[in-house]
Each structure stands twice: as C-alpha cells, then as structure tokens.
Amino acid sequence: MKTDSSTTYEWIKQLQTCGYRVTAARQTIVELLVSSTHALSPIEIYDLGRKEYPALGLVTVYRTLERLDELGLIQRVHMPDGCHRYLRATQGHQHLLLCTCCGQVEMFEGDDLSKLTQRVEDTTGYHIQDHWLQLFGLCPRCTSQSRQ
Amino acid sequence: MKTDSSTTYEWIKQLQTCGYRVTAARQTIVELLVSSTHALSPIEIYDLGRKEYPALGLVTVYRTLERLDELGLIQRVHMPDGCHRYLRATQGHQHLLLCTCCGQVEMFEGDDLSKLTQRVEDTTGYHIQDHWLQLFGLCPRCTSQSRQ
DNA sequence: CCTCATAATGAAAATGATTTTCATTATGGT
DNA sequence: ACCATAATGAAAATCATTTTCATTATGAGG
Missing domain, CATH: 3.30.1490.190 (Ferric-uptake regulator, C-terminal dimerisarion domain)
Structure with missing residues (x-):
C-alpha cells in the first residue's frame, strides 16, 4: 500500500513527464484528490484547496481536473443532477x-x-x-x- | 405492435387518471416522445413542439418531462456533458x-x-x-x- | 351551458455548473 | 539571470435547468 505522499509525488511526476509544469495550485489539488476517500466536486476542491493555498482559483481547479482526467489519474462521477465529482482512478473492473x-x-x-x-x-x-x-x-x- | 396514436392516447389517459389535466402543450410533447426513434433533449422538444403548437414554452417542456418521468412513461438519458435527453421507457433489462x-x-x-x-x-x-x-x-x- | 377553484402555462428572471477571455504571473529550459 | 510561453485568477459569458409570478384554461359541480 502506497502512502498518500508518494502517490502525490508520482502524479506530479507524471504531469511533469507529459510536459505540464508543476505549480502550487496543481500540487494542492493533487494532494486533495489523492487523500480523499470520497468523490469531490470542483467547488469542494476549490474550498478545501484555498485553506492550503488561498490564491487558488476555481477555473484552475476545472483545468487541473481536465488534465488529471486525460492522464487517467482520476475518474469522473456522474451525479443524477448532471454535475460531476472526481475520484482517484481505480484499476480493474x-x-x-x-x-x-x-x-x-x-x-x-x-x-x-x-x-x-x-x-x-x-x-x-x-x-x-x-x-x-x-x-x-x-x-x-x-x-x-x-x-x- | 401498437400504433403511435394509440400510445399517445394511453399516455394522455394515464395523465388524466393521475389527476393531471389534458392540455395542448402536453399532447404535443407526448406525441413527439411517442413517435421519436431517438432520445430528445428539452430544447429539441421545444423546437419541434412549436411547429405543432407555437405557444409552447420551454418551461412547460421541462415540467411535462418531469410528470412523464414520474409516471414511468419516459426515461432520462444522461449525456457525458451532464445534460439530459428523454426517451420512451422500455420494459425488461x-x-x-x-x-x-x-x-x-x-x-x-x-x-x-x-x-x-x-x-x-x-x-x-x-x-x-x-x-x-x-x-x-x-x-x-x-x-x-x-x-x- | 355557465361558474369557479385551481392546475397549468409562458415570460422573464434567477440559479448554478462550467467555459471562455484576457491581462498578469511564474515555471523551467537556456 | 533571461525569456518564451504555460499557467493562472478575475470577470464575464454560456448553457441547462429552476423559480417566480401574473395570466389562462381545464374540468368538476351546479
């Protein structure tokens, strides 16, 4: 079982490998997603993230989620009302x-x-x-x- | 195999049985849903419906879809972008x-x-x-x- | 057929999630 | 340290959906 911090490190490294820059906003968002036990909405990530990094913008949350989804690190959860939450991707079925x-x-x-x-x-x-x-x-x- | 018009009649009758009134807007919307081969978005129903009944309002489309869904006559299709389309309900798996x-x-x-x-x-x-x-x-x- | 309570309607405004725009900032290769 | 440009945040725009509210029309009862 990996610790959260090592997973965070791996995600950041993967972003870097794919040509994306490492920023404070991205590190904050990645940490939240890696350590959360439940699916987070963009607003929740925004609110939790600003406790750690007050300058964080909601738009950056959306953009980072897009990147992480592209890389297959997170998955979208489709809620009945049509909005989305995000969760670490899992392997297998x-x-x-x-x-x-x-x-x-x-x-x-x-x-x-x-x-x-x-x-x-x-x-x-x-x-x-x-x-x-x-x-x-x-x-x-x-x-x-x-x-x- | 039932014809579309008899299905339309049944849906209207079911609305009536449940205490809902029969209105031109509802008949228009029901006809569209009964005869459509693919899932319709509220806007599509609104646009198609106004050809038949120009006074139709978009809000009424939403409200009628809610009723028909409650009665189990239609089902929601969840699109990847989070919005919805509607289709006649089907039986079985x-x-x-x-x-x-x-x-x-x-x-x-x-x-x-x-x-x-x-x-x-x-x-x-x-x-x-x-x-x-x-x-x-x-x-x-x-x-x-x-x-x- | 007429009356009337109220269900239903449509227009406009509000809401809420998400996206776009754009000027500014900060990363990372040189 | 420099610099091209990726990334950012604020504000505005967009788009689906919901709420508000004054008006209209259905259908039960006379």
Missing part, C-alpha cells in the same frame, strides 16, 4: 456505488463487461468505446437512519 | 447505447443486473435503489465514415 442520501461514493468490484460489450458490438454494429455502470442506493448508515 | 459521434441513442437487451446488485448489497451493506448502465461508442454509420 471497478464500478461506482453512490449513496442517494448522503452522497458518499464507493467502488465495488464489478463484473467484467467485455462479454456484454462484445455481444452488443456483434448485434448492433456499434464500436463500443466506453461504458458507465453506476449503482445508486442507501449506504448502511443512511439505511439505518431512515428506519428510525 | 434494456440498457442504453449512445453514439459519441452523431448522438444517436439505441437500446440493447442487456444482462439482468439483479445478481450483481444482490452481490453488491451483500458485500457493501448498501440498499440498492437504481442503476445506470450506458455504453458509448460509434454507430455503424459513423464507424464507416471515420474509416474513409
């Missing part, structure tokens, strides 16, 4: 599970969808590029609270 | 397939996700309420065009 009550986002080890994808390609003639599989429900805490 | 090039939306007969859902409930303690499974790719026409 992981999918998203969102609590509709508290907003908590978790990953679960999901099915390998390649068989399904292949079948859909064969039957529809589409060339599949990407998929979304997200489950929505109540997390254990919200489930027990709603039972009261 | 149908899922969405979107062309990333031309925007065409199709349904495919997908897996029954109840086994996966059950497993996720067991392992995470979540109470699953809903799921999104959408595939993205190039439709046959766009695939052949991009090969030129």
Whole structure:
C-alpha cells in the first residue's frame, strides 16, 4: 500500500513527464484528490484547496481536473443532477456505488463487461468505446437512519 | 405492435387518471416522445413542439418531462456533458447505447443486473435503489465514415 | 351551458455548473 | 539571470435547468 505522499509525488511526476509544469495550485489539488476517500466536486476542491493555498482559483481547479482526467489519474462521477465529482482512478473492473442520501461514493468490484460489450458490438454494429455502470442506493448508515 | 396514436392516447389517459389535466402543450410533447426513434433533449422538444403548437414554452417542456418521468412513461438519458435527453421507457433489462459521434441513442437487451446488485448489497451493506448502465461508442454509420 | 377553484402555462428572471477571455504571473529550459 | 510561453485568477459569458409570478384554461359541480 502506497502512502498518500508518494502517490502525490508520482502524479506530479507524471504531469511533469507529459510536459505540464508543476505549480502550487496543481500540487494542492493533487494532494486533495489523492487523500480523499470520497468523490469531490470542483467547488469542494476549490474550498478545501484555498485553506492550503488561498490564491487558488476555481477555473484552475476545472483545468487541473481536465488534465488529471486525460492522464487517467482520476475518474469522473456522474451525479443524477448532471454535475460531476472526481475520484482517484481505480484499476480493474471497478464500478461506482453512490449513496442517494448522503452522497458518499464507493467502488465495488464489478463484473467484467467485455462479454456484454462484445455481444452488443456483434448485434448492433456499434464500436463500443466506453461504458458507465453506476449503482445508486442507501449506504448502511443512511439505511439505518431512515428506519428510525 | 401498437400504433403511435394509440400510445399517445394511453399516455394522455394515464395523465388524466393521475389527476393531471389534458392540455395542448402536453399532447404535443407526448406525441413527439411517442413517435421519436431517438432520445430528445428539452430544447429539441421545444423546437419541434412549436411547429405543432407555437405557444409552447420551454418551461412547460421541462415540467411535462418531469410528470412523464414520474409516471414511468419516459426515461432520462444522461449525456457525458451532464445534460439530459428523454426517451420512451422500455420494459425488461434494456440498457442504453449512445453514439459519441452523431448522438444517436439505441437500446440493447442487456444482462439482468439483479445478481450483481444482490452481490453488491451483500458485500457493501448498501440498499440498492437504481442503476445506470450506458455504453458509448460509434454507430455503424459513423464507424464507416471515420474509416474513409 | 355557465361558474369557479385551481392546475397549468409562458415570460422573464434567477440559479448554478462550467467555459471562455484576457491581462498578469511564474515555471523551467537556456 | 533571461525569456518564451504555460499557467493562472478575475470577470464575464454560456448553457441547462429552476423559480417566480401574473395570466389562462381545464374540468368538476351546479
């Protein structure tokens, strides 16, 4: 298991390798995403980030998220209202599970969808590029609270 | 196979049964959704609808979509940019397939996700309420065009 | 058919997320 | 240390969606 700081270092190094400059804003944003256990919205990153680096601008948050997404370091979570949250990318056949009550986002080890994808390609003639599989429900805490 | 007009009639009747009034705006919107082969955006419904009924307002489109969604007559399609399109609801384990090039939306007969859902409930303690499974790719026409 | 409570409507304004513009600043190769 | 230019932040623009509110039209009851 890697520590957060070493992951932060690797992300920064990867940005550098790809020709991007290392800036205070980017380091702040990367640290937040690396250490967060749940998916963050741009505004949350902006607010948390300014505690660390007050000059941080919201636009920079959006631009940095775009870069990190391009590099495959983070993934977007599509919320039902259409806005987005961001989470460290995971490897393997992981999918998203969102609590509709508290907003908590978790990953679960999901099915390998390649068989399904292949079948859909064969039957529809589409060339599949990407998929979304997200489950929505109540997390254990919200489930027990709603039972009261 | 039902004709479009009889489906339109049924949807209107269902609105009525649920205590909603039958209005020209609603009939126009229902007709469009019943007869469309692809998912429509609110603006598209607004523009198409005004050809039939020029007084139609965009807000009414949004409100009617909300009603039809509540009644389970239509389903929302979540686009990558976060906005929504709407499509007649389908029965069974149908899922969405979107062309990333031309925007065409199709349904495919997908897996029954109840086994996966059950497993996720067991392992995470979540109470699953809903799921999104959408595939993205190039439709046959766009695939052949991009090969030129 | 007429009346009337109120559901439904449309226009305009508000909201909120995201993007664009642009002048200024700061990184990193030389 | 210099400098081209990548990156930044502020402000304005955009775009989908929602709210507000005064007006209109549906449909139940007489």
